[in-house]
Amino acid sequence: MNALIACYVFILGLVLGSFYNVVALRVPAKQSIVKPPSACPSCGTQLKTRDLVPVFSYLFSRGKCRHCQSKVSILYPIGELATGLLFLWVYVTYSISSETIVGLTLVSLLVIITISDLKYMRIPNQVLLFFLPIVILLRLFVPGNQAWWSYALGAVVGCGIIVLIALVTRGGMGMGDAKLLFVCGIVLGWSHILIAFVLACLLGSLLGGVLLLSGIIKRKQPIPFGPYLAAGVLIAYGYGSDLIQVYLNLLG
Ligand SMILES: [Zn+2]
Structure with a gap:
């Protein structure tokens, strides 16, 4: 450095x-x-x-x-x-390195959607559509350390899990969240996008609980999930492989 x-x-x-x-x-x-x-x-x-x-x-x-x-x-x-x-x-x-460009692109996308989601409670389609071809091209030329199909599957898994939960819970998570994880799945691959989702849920329950107890937000008040997804995606992007290793070690 x-x-x-x-x-x-x-x-x-x-x-x-x-x-x-x-x-x-x-x-x-x-x-x-x-x-x-x-x-x-x-x-x-x-x-x-x-x-x-x-x-x-x-x-x-x-x-x-x-x-x-x-x-x-x-x-x-x-x-x-x-x-x-x-x-x-x-x-x-x-x-x-070439991965630096991927990382900076991912950070850029996540900062923009986080601010939009905090301010307007929505993740703008135009921003996702702008970044989609960029991340596809980046993953074609900067393959990372997973197989190509892992990144393609990442988009499907990321989007699918949110759609599934949105259908089951009827609300809480929106299509903006699903589309966001579709784009991020291409960058992270299927295993890391799953970790990102789990981390987002953990952060959401923890921070949501704190905000609720401290009276900053009220019960049933809708809170944007995008910022939690953004945090989960960044942690999984940087440390996902370490987290998988820790988890496997715990399993013995
Ligand atoms: Zn003024």
């Missing part, structure tokens, strides 16, 4: 994260991602360059618009910082 490259990758993540915020918040609202330029949603003042520095602008303005003092959503700096840190994680894990 090279410290200079690590810095660069982190900053690249911050900057792209800023763009992913725009994509995640505008695409589901059927707005263009290039125009109009970013503006304060309360007073409409167009943001200047110094308002667009990832994370720092938010910190320096103490999370408020400089003109009308209305609060800026904490999702912006969180989305930027998360992208920066996850980009760094991909670089630390895969160094500079």
Whole structure:
């Protein structure tokens, strides 16, 4: 690992994260991602360059618009910082290799759908359709360490398990979640996408329980499952093989 490259990758993540915020918040609202330029949603003042520095602008303005003092959503700096840190994680894990591109692509997809799902409770089709051909091409040229059919099966298994549960439970999980795991299954392969799903359910019950007990959410209040799936997918992508090994060791 090279410290200079690590810095660069982190900053690249911050900057792209800023763009992913725009994509995640505008695409589901059927707005263009290039125009109009970013503006304060309360007073409409167009943001200047110094308002667009990832994370720092938010910190320096103490999370408020400089003109009308209305609060800026904490999702912006969180989305930027998360992208920066996850980009760094991909670089630390895969160094500079072809798999690094796969990892950065996966992080990009997951950051966008997480912000969309948190904000609008939906995973935009356009974003999934944009990433689908990219991940197929990437897996064709960057085969990973599983057989090709494992990745093809991953799409079917990922999508199938959500559809199955949606049918059985009638709700809770939506078709957006199914389509998301279809795309992620191509990147992870069938065994790892299953692990991702199990991890998402575990995280969902744990965090859901904490949020419920602390009164942040109410019983029966719908909560987006996309962020949990995103976390599960990333953990399975990075550590799935280790988890399988631990599990097999436990079985003896
Ligand atoms: Zn304003």
